[in-house]
Each structure stands twice: as structure tokens, then as C-alpha cells.
Amino acid sequence: xxxxxxxxxxxxxxxxxxxxxxxxxxxxxxxxxxxxxxxxxxxxxxxxxxxxxxxxxxxxxxxxxxxxxxxxxxxxxxxxxxxxxxxxxxxxxxxxxxxxxxxxxxxxxxxxxxxxxxxxxxxxxxxxxxxxxxxxxxxxxxxxxxxxxxxxxxxxxxxxxxxxxxxxxxxxxxxxxxxxxxxxxxxxxxxxxxxxxxxxxxxxxxxxxxxxxxxxxxxxxxxxxxxxxxxxxxxxxxxxxxxxxxxxxxxxxxxxxxxxxxxxxxxxxxxxxxxxxxxxxxxxxxxxxxxxxxxxxxxxxxxxxxxxxxxxxxxxxxxxxxxxxxxxxxxxxxxxxxxxxxxxxxxxxxxxxxxxxxxxxxxxxxxxxxxxxxxx
Numbered sequence: 001x002x003x004x005x006x007x008x009x010x011x012x013x014x015x016x017x018x019x020x021x022x023x024x025x026x027x028x029x030x031x032x033x034x035x036x037x038x039x040x041x042x043x044x045x046x047x048x049x050x051x052x053x054x055x056x057x058x059x060x061x062x063x064x065x066x067x068x069x070x071x072x073x074x075x076x077x078x079x080x081x082x083x084x085x086x087x088x089x090x091x092x093x094x095x096x097x098x099x100x101x102x103x104x105x106x107x108x109x110x111x112x113x114x115x116x117x118x119x120x121x122x123x124x125x126x127x128x129x130x131x132x133x134x135x136x137x138x139x140x141x142x143x144x145x146x147x148x149x150x151x152x153x154x155x156x157x158x159x160x161x162x163x164x165x166x167x168x169x170x171x172x173x174x175x176x177x178x179x180x181x182x183x184x185x186x187x188x189x190x191x192x193x194x195x196x197x198x199x200x201x202x203x204x205x206x207x208x209x210x211x212x213x214x215x216x217x218x219x220x221x222x223x224x225x226x227x228x229x230x231x232x233x234x235x236x237x238x239x240x241x242x243x244x245x246x247x248x249x250x251x252x253x254x255x256x257x258x259x260x261x262x263x264x265x266x267x268x269x270x271x272x273x274x275x276x277x278x279x280x281x282x283x284x285x286x287x288x289x290x291x292x293x294x295x296x297x298x299x300x301x302x303x304x305x306x307x308x309x310x311x312x313x314x315x316x317x318x319x320x321x322x323x324x325x326x327x328x329x330x331x332x333x334x335x336x337x338x339x340x341x342x343x344x345x346x347x348x349x350x351x352x353x354x355x356x357x358x359x360x361x362x363x364x365x366x367x368x369x370x371x372x373x374x375x376x
Contacts, residue, residue: 002307003304003307003308003309004307004308004309004346004351004355004358004359005180005309005346005348006180006283006284006308006309006310006311006344006345006346006347006348007180007181007282007283007344007346007347007348008179008180008348008350009179009180009184010243010247010348010349010350011184011236012239012243014239015236015239015240018235018236018238018239019232019235019236021235022231022232022235023232025231027231028230028231028232029228029230029231030228030231031231033231033234033235033238034052034228034229034231034234036234036238037050037052037185037229037234037235037237037238037241038050038051038052038190040237040238040241040242041167041175041190041192041237041241042192044165044167044241044244045165045166045167045168045173045192046164046165046167046168047167047168047173047192047193047194048168048193048194048196048199049192049193049194049195049196049198049199049202050190050191050192051190051191051192051193051199051202051203051206052188052189052190052229052234052237053188053189053190053191053206053227053228053229054187054188054189054227054228054229054230054233055176055178055187055188055189055227056084056154056174056175056176056177056178056188056189057084057087057088057189058189058206058225058227059174059175059176059189059190059191059227060084060085060088060089060152060174060189061088061091061092061227062191062202062205062206062225062227063150063172063174063191063198063202064088064089064092064094064122064150065092065201065205066172066198066201066202066205067121067122067148067150067171067172067198069089069092069094069121069122070092070093070094071092071093071094072093072094072095072119073089073093073094073095073119073120073121073122074094074095074097074117074119074120074121075089075094075095075096075097075120075121075122075123075124076097076098076099076112076115076116076120076122076123076124077096077097077098077099077107077123077124077125077126077152078098078099078101078106078107078124078125078126078128078335079098079101079316079317079318079332079335080101080105080126080128080313080314080316080335080338080339081126081128081152081314081317082154082314083317083320085124085126085152085317086317086323089124090326094121095119095327096317096318096323096327097115097120098316098317098318098330098332098335099111099112099115099332100332100333100334100335101128101332101334101335101338102334103269103271103287103334103338104128104131104271104272105128105129105131105271105285105313105338105342106125106126106127106128106131106132106133106134107125107126107133107138108334109133109134109137109138109141112138112141113141113145116141116145116147120145120147121147121148122147122148122149122150123138123141123142123147123148123149123150124149124150124151124152125138125149125151125152126151126152126154126155127151127152127153127154127155127156127159127166128155128283128313129155129271129279129281129282129283129284129285129313129344130155130156130158130159130182130279130280130281130282130283131156131159131271131273131277131279132156132159132160132161132166132274132277132279133151135149135151135161135169135170136161139169139170148171148172149170149171150170150171150172150173150174151166151169151170151172151173151174152174153166153167153173153174153175154174154175154176154178154181154189155176155181155182155280155282155283156175156182156279156280156282157175157176157177157181157182157183157244157280158182158183158244158245158247158248158278158280159277159278159279159280160277160278161276161277162276162277167192168192168194171193171195171198172191172192172193172195172198173191173192173193174189174190174191174192175189175190175192176188176189177189177190177233177237177240180282180348181282182244182247182248182251182280182282183237183240183241183243183244183247184236184237184240185229185233185234185236185237185240186232186233186236187233188229188233188237201222204221204222204224205222205223205224205225205227206224206225206226206227206228207224207226207227207228208220208224208225208226209221209222209223209224210224246349247349248278248280248281250348250349250351251280251281251282251347251348251349252278252279252281253353254281254284254347254348254351254353254356255273255279255281255284255347257353257356257357257360258270258284258345258347258356258359258360259272261357261360262286262360265286265364266289266371267288267289267292267367267370267371268286268287268288268289268341268367269286269287269289269341270285270286270287271285271287281347283313283344283347284344284345284346284347285313285342285343285344285345286342286343286345286363287338287341287342288340288341288342288343289341290337290340290341291373292367292370292373293340293341295370295373296340296343299343299366299367299370300312300343302366303343303345303362303363303366306362306365306366307358307362308345308346308359308362308363309346310343310344310345310346311343311344312339312342312343312344313342313344314339315339316332316335316336316339318330318331318332319339345359345363346359
């Protein structure tokens with residue numbers, strides 16, 4: 001058996017046929033496919049507007065820009081995320097205020113309010129691994145203090161909270177369509193919003209700030225960039241989103257198998273899901289017991305040598321050299337512990353239950369030798 005990646009795309013014949021059709025068409029960019037994909041995103045999530053971008057990173061930057069986040073503003077966010085969550089508002093001169101996380105890697109909503117100051121502009125929660133944050137509690141805090149809520153839902157397309165799809169719940173929500181996300185456009189992202197003014201500005205910023213008019217006439221209304229999604233990428237998104245629920249169900253089947261196999265594990269814990277919610281299961285993390293944290297590198301290498309394409313998500317953003325140099329040394333108890341514990345194991349729509357059994361068997365086989373270290 002070849003190495004099983006922790007996540008991967010599933011490209012089928014209809015995806016290929018759609019991209020080939022675009023390649024044979026007159027329009028490789030700025031045609032009708034992007035608008036069609038945006039409409040499909042709105043239909044799926046019930047959001048009023050979807051604005052597609054060439055990456056989730058440019059989508060984040062554009063969201064922060066249209067929210068008028070500026071130098072000196074403070075943004076409360078999670079350190080357990082990919083660096084672009086913070087990078088894009090730091091690029092605008094804002095200051096990251098990292099809130100500690102809970103045992104599941106999601107922002108601890110009970111610790112947010114104590115971080116709010118007169119300089120706070122927005123709360124940016126991250127749906128880690130596709131598991132929804134406590135968004136209603138976060139909204140209540142935001143309303144009380146007149147703050148924006150911008151969700152980084154890069155992991156969470158297909159996730160829902162009590163039958164409400166993530167994507168239409170906050171001021172703005174960002175999705176990623178990177179190759180290994182719940183659906184892919186190869187690279188790509190989108191901002192979803194019900195705010196007409198935000199949507200108008202987002203469409204301008206992604207295409208040089210230019211508004212096209214009749215014939216050759218156009219007018220540049222604001223500064224902007226070339227953050228446009230290609231027609232090929234949008235075509236892939238159109239066919240992929242039709243299969244999203246199937247992909248989520250496939251991942252859930254693997255995750256449920258793991259939940260049962262790992263429920264009594266001695267050397268690691270798993271993240272439990274809320275029954276009323278659906279998660280995309282973009283990641284399936286196991287959390288090593290603190291007594292074997294010191295052996296994580298050895299365990300990681302052995303799992304890879306055993307055929308598992310494991311990964312770690314994530315080193316807290318504040319531990320990166322750039323952030324240490326810019327903002328000083330920083331530490332949060334649970335976030336630091338989560339990083340020492342977390343290993344993402346294979347869980348995706350390409351997997352069979354036979355492969356999931358191989359993953360679980362391999363994990364138990366490799367970790368058994370560390371049982372004595374836990375006792376000592």
C-alpha cells in the first residue's frame with residue numbers, strides 16, 4: 001500500500017471534461033464560469049453574495065481591506081491556524097491579539113471578552129479542522145461591543161451549525177478551495193457576505209478597482225489588485241460543489257470509524273463533534289498524551305515510515321520568527337499544548353474503510369512501544 005496522505009483531492013471525469021471545455025472556449029478568464037460558481041456557492045450556503053478569488057489568502061486580505069481594518073487596529077483571532085489568517089491584517093498594519101484555544105483547537109469564546117479594548121475592530125474565529133466554533137456566543141460578544149465578525153472557514157465548506165451552513169452567518173466568511181480542502185479549484189478562495197456594500201467593494205478590489213461600463217468604457221473607482229479566479233478554476237468548482245455533500249459523507253464515514261476505534265485509546269485523545277452539527281472533517285487530528293509529547297518527532301517519523309502521510313496543524317502563529325521579531329515572545333497555555341499534541345492522520349473522500357483500518361492499526365502498533373514512557 002502506498003503512503004496515504006492526510007487529505008487529498010478527488011478529481012473525476014466530469015471535473016476534467018468541464019476544464020477541457022473551458023480550455024477549448026474563447027474565455028480562459030473573465031468569462032461566465034466564475035459567476036456561475038459564485039451562484040452555486042450562494043445556493044449551497046444561503047449567502048446573498050459570493051465573490052470568488054484566486055486564493056483564500058487574497059480573499060482574507062480583501063475582506064480585511066473592505067472592513068477598513070487599518071494601522072493600529074486590534075484583531076482578536078486564533079493562533080492555531082495557517083499564517084495567512086493573521087498575515088493579511090498585519091499587512092494592513094493591524095495588531096494580532098491571540099486568544100487561547102480550547103482542547104479541540106477552536107478559539108475559546110469564553111476568553112475573548114477580556115481581550116477587547118477600544119482599539120478592537122474585529123473578531124476572526126477559525127473553524128479548525130472543519131469543526132464549527134461557538135459562533136452564536138461570538139456574535140453576541142461582537143454585537144455588545146460593536147465589532148465585526150470575519151470567519152476564516154478555510155476548513156469548513158460543508159460544515160453546518162444546527163442545519164445552518166457555515167457561510168451566511170457573519171459579516172464575511174472566507175473559504176479556501178486549495179487542492180486538499182473539502183472541494184478544490186486547484187488554488188482559489190471566496191468571500192461570502194449578505195452585505196451589499198462589502199460585496200460591491202470586494203468585486204472592485206479583486207479586479208484593479210475597475211468598474212466596467214458600456215462598450216470600451218470603464219472607470220477605476222479605487223485601488224485594487226488582480227485577485228481574479230480563472231475560468232478553469234471556476235469550472236472545477238462548479239462540478240466539485242455538486243459533490244460536496246457526498247465528499248463530506250465519505251469523510252464522515254472514515255471519521256466515525258476512527259471515533260469508534262480510538263474511543264478507549266490510552267496514549268492519545270480525539271476531538272469529539274457535536275451531534276447537532278455537521279463537520280467537513282477537513283482534518284482528523286489525534287492529540288498525544290502530554291507524557292509522550294517529547295517523543296512526537298519520533299512518532300511522526302515512524303508513522304510516515306509506516307505509510308501514513310501525517311501532518312501537524314499548526315505551530316501557533318506567534319511562534320514564527322516574523323511574529324516574535326515584530327510583536328515579541330508570546331505564549332498561550334492551551335495553544336502551546338495543542339501544538340505539542342496534534343497530529344493529523346489520513347481522512348478524505350478517496351479512502352476506504354480497509355485503508356482506515358490500516359491507519360488505525362498502524363497508529364496502535366507504533367504507539368504501543370511508548371506505553372512505558374507514559375508510565376515513567
